Amino acid sequence: MEKWNREVQIAAALETYRTIGGWVERPTDMQAELTGDVSADVVIVGAGFAGLNAALELVKRGVKVVVLEREFAGFGASGRNAGYLAGGSGVKFDLFLKRIGHEQTQKIVDYFNEGVRHAESNFRQYEIDCDYNASGLISAGVHASQEKKVLENIRKASQFGVASEFLDQAKMRERGIPPAFLFGSYVNCGGTLDPGKYVMGLRRAALQAGVKLYENTEVSSWEMGPVVKVRTRRGTASAPHMILASNAYTPQLGLLADKVIPLRVSAIETAPLSPNQLAELGWWKREGIVTVHETMESHRLTARNSLVITTKRVRYPFGSRTPNVPDTAAYRALITALGDRFPQLKNLAIRACWSGYISFASDSLPVVGAAGEEENIFYTAGCSGHGVGAQSLIGRLLAERLGGVEPPLLAGLHHKVPGTAPEPLRWCGINGVMSIMDRIDERVNRKVRAANIGDE
Ligand SMILES: Cc1cc2nc3c(=O)[nH]c(=O)nc-3n(C[C@H](O)[C@H](O)[C@H](O)COP(=O)(O)OP(=O)(O)OC[C@H]3O[C@@H](n4cnc5c(N)ncnc54)[C@H](O)[C@@H]3O)c2cc1C
Numbered sequence: 001m002e003k004w005n006r007e008v009q010i011a012a013a014l015e016t017y018r019t020i021g022g023w024v025e026r027p028t029d030m031q032a033e034l035t036g037d038v039s040a041d042v043v044i045v046g047a048g049f050a051g052l053n054a055a056l057e058l059v060k061r062g063v064k065v066v067v068l069e070r071e072f073a074g075f076g077a078s079g080r081n082a083g084y085l086a087g088g089s090g091v092k093f094d095l096f097l098k099r100i101g102h103e104q105t106q107k108i109v110d111y112f113n114e115g116v117r118h119a120e121s122n123f124r125q126y127e128i129d130c131d132y133n134a135s136g137l138i139s140a141g142v143h144a145s146q147e148k149k150v151l152e153n154i155r156k157a158s159q160f161g162v163a164s165e166f167l168d169q170a171k172m173r174e175r176g177i178p179p180a181f182l183f184g185s186y187v188n189c190g191g192t193l194d195p196g197k198y199v200m201g202l203r204r205a206a207l208q209a210g211v212k213l214y215e216n217t218e219v220s221s222w223e224m225g226p227v228v229k230v231r232t233r234r235g236t237a238s239a240p241h242m243i244l245a246s247n248a249y250t251p252q253l254g255l256l257a258d259k260v261i262p263l264r265v266s267a268i269e270t271a272p273l274s275p276n277q278l279a280e281l282g283w284w285k286r287e288g289i290v291t292v293h294e295t296m297e298s299h300r301l302t303a304r305n306s307l308v309i310t311t312k313r314v315r316y317p318f319g320s321r322t323p324n325v326p327d328t329a330a331y332r333a334l335i336t337a338l339g340d341r342f343p344q345l346k347n348l349a350i351r352a353c354w355s356g357y358i359s360f361a362s363d364s365l366p367v368v369g370a371a372g373e374e375e376n377i378f379y380t381a382g383c384s385g386h387g388v389g390a391q392s393l394i395g396r397l398l399a400e401r402l403g404g405v406e407p408p409l410l411a412g413l414h415h416k417v418p419g420t421a422p423e424p425l426r427w428c429g430i431n432g433v434m435s436i437m438d439r440i441d442e443r444v445n446r447k448v449r450a451a452n453i454g455d456e
Contacts, residue, residue, distance in 0.1 A: 005347070006339075010332050013268065013350035017326045021080030022269045022308070022352035023196025027072050027203070027215075034214035034235040040066040042402060043230050043239040045219045045253075048078030049387060050380050051245035052202040053122070053395025055211040061403055065211050066237045068230065070218040073206075074199035076247060077387065080356035082267060082298045082310040083198075084288045085120075085190040085388045086137055087113040089164060092364045092384075093156040099363045100415050102159075107412030108365065109160040114409060115389025116190045118396060119198075128201030131303035132193040135287040138167065138177065140184035142291055142341070143444050143451075147183055149292045154185045162187065176282025180341040180448075181289055181299075192288040192300050195388065219246075219253065224372045243398055244379040247391070248357035251320040259417045260367055260381045261430060262322050266330035266355040267310040269302070270338065270348040277345065278305060293444065294437035297337050306351055307342070309334045311385075313438060316430040319423060327355045333438075340445060343452075358385040361417055368394060368413045378402075382417070 020026065042058055044051045047069035058065045069075070088109030096105040123132055141150050154164045164185040167175070172183060207213060214232075223229040228242040244250055248262035273281065288300045298310045313333040317323060331353045339346035359381040361367050367382030378401070380394045397410040420426050 006335070009347070009350070010328075010335055013331055013335060013353050014326060014328060016350050016352045018352050018354045019324055020075060021196070021354045021356060022267060023194055024074050024079040024200060027200070030072060031213045031215040034068060034217045034232050034237060037236045037238070038066055038212075039238045040064045040212070041239055042241045042243060043068065043228065043237045044243045044245055045230070046076065046245035046247065046249070047073035047203065047213060048076045048245060048247060049199065049202070049391040050247065050395050051243070052199070052206050053392045054243050054245060054398050055206050055395070056202065056209055057396045057399030058402065059206070059209045059211050061399060063402070066239065067206070067211055067213045068217045068219050068232060068237060069213065069215050072215045073203040073213060074196065076249070077356045077358055078199040078391070079196050080267070080354055081195045081388060082300065082308060083193045083195045083388065084137060084290070084298065084300070085116055085132070085193055086386060087116045087162070087187070087189040087389065088160060089137070089139070089157050089162045089187040089189065090290070090386055093160070095364050099365065104412065104415065106160050107409070109162060111366070111393070111409050111412060112386065112390055113189065115393040118393040119389045122202065122392060123198075126201055126205035128198060128205070130193045130195070130197035130201060132191060133286055134191040135285045136186055136188040137190055137288045137290065138181070138184040138186050140177070140181035140289050140291055142180055142182060143448050144182070145444060145447070146292050150183060150185050153292070175287070176284045177287070177289070178281060178283055178342060181291075184289070186287070190389070192286070193388070194303060198388075224374070224377065226374055226376070228372070228377060240376060241402055242377045244377065245395070247381050247383070247387070248359035249322055250359070250379060250381050252322070255371060255379060256367060256381060257320060258419045259361055260359045261316055261362070261420060261426070262320050262357045263314050263316055263360050264327055264330070264355050265311055265314055265358055265385060266327045266334060266353065267308060268331055268334040268338070268353045269351045270307045270345070271351050272305040273307070273345070273348070280344065293441040295434070295441060297341070299341060307338070307345070307348070309337055312337050314434055316427060316434070318427045322357045326353070330355065340448065358383065358387070360384045362420055363418055365415060365417070366390065366413050367417050368410065
């Protein structure tokens with residue numbers, strides 16, 4: 001009976017699939033497609049957090065900017081993410097230390113922390129109401145075997161000045177954190193927001209500031225040189241500088257194809273909880289929670305009182321493609337996570353499910369640099385699913401760099417980006433590792449389920 005219900009729930013969830021994610025609607029004031037030839041000081045490709053922040057910062061400095069966006073501003077990961085504004089606490093300390101050493105890891109941590117401050121200043125400066133809840137974030141364990149990892153993360157983070165507090169069972173319950181999350185580390189930095197409202201707020205601010213935004217305008221290629229000439233279906237845009245803010249979609253444009261890997265990440269959102277369900281749940285401060293699984297689960301409440309659950313099952317699409325299609329296996333896994341962590345809410349209807357793409361370098365470090373003989377094609381990618389703050393900040397740093405001075409936070413990102421294997425090895429390797437991670441996580445989850453049955 002239980003299995004049948006689950007299948008019905010999954011089938012119903014699939015009916016709610018949204019091609020544009022759960023947070024945004026297609027703008028009613030869609031900006032016209034580029035037709036003919038235009039010129040500017042800077043052409044920006046992609047209108048997510050990175051592209052829009054770069055545009056806003058450049059216009060502020062009196063620079064003429066053209067933004068070319070394939071769909072509409074916010075169509076990519078910026079309009080689809082889980083809405084965690086996180087600083088340096090979530091970085092892969094071990095991997096970074098091995099690759100770039102302590103000093104540069106500190107710079108990367110500083111960069112992510114500054115990303116939080118920059119996004120927060122955007123909310124104030126552009127008067128963006130994006131339901132930001134500066135609650136801080138909790139990285140939680142769901143089984144006793146994960147405690148060591150939580151404590152180890154706290155220790156490593158402290159080496160880089162990230163203060164986090166260990167919350168034991170008693171402290172978690174005091175905060176009203178749902179009981180499936182046994183213990184965790186709490187970082188009093190950042191929080192959760194509605195990413196759709198944030199990115200649409202940036203879009204509005206950019207249009208008001210005089211940024212020329214062309215939507216429904218896909219860049220197909222460009223000619224390098226002292227003036228970069230960018231081609232779209234019906235026109236061209238020329239400028240002495242270009243910023244590629246196309247993130248996970250960049251490899252399809254022929255740049256970073258051997259460095260940046262698009263990974264599909266998925267989300268489900270439940271129907272709103274009733275006042276009674278909310279009262280029973282507790283979770284008064286609504287801290288965003290991520291788990292310390294190999295592939296994390298993220299669990300948060302929204303301002304509309306729904307639960308958004310993301311990640312858990314991540315996959316690489318063959319050939320670095322980014323098809324905008326549902327991922328049934330991921331939604332199934334997320335619905336299972338809903339039942340595992342919130343058994344009392346497992347029959348909640350699903351309001352929406354969706355997927356999007358993050359970009360990832362094999363060392364997990366940001367991929368930011370300049371290409372072309374003239375080094376006038378700037379790119380930013382590889383934020384590994386931590387781009388709400390960082391990809392916002394990078395727009396400001398690139399604008400400062402174009403002004404002639406390289407800010408120290410940008411200089412701190414320079415490193416040799418490792419290459420990835422060619423296909424089909426890349427597909428087999430990445431998805432092989434992902435499957436192993438899923439299996440390790442499932443072993444933990446099975447132990448949790450077994451313990452819960454034992455308790456009943
Ligand atoms: C499900 C999910 C959950 C996530 N959760 C979090 C989270 O909680 N916290 C966090 O910090 N990060 C999270 N992320 C990652 C975060 O959303 C990204 O790092 C960030 O939004 C990247 O911003 P961006 O501007 O670089 O790229 P994007 O927002 O992807 O923007 C790129 C834009 O380029 C456009 N484009 C692509 N190709 C072309 C072309 N040829 N011509 C013109 N335009 C083009 C696209 O349409 C798109 O609008 C999540 C991502 C996903 C998918």
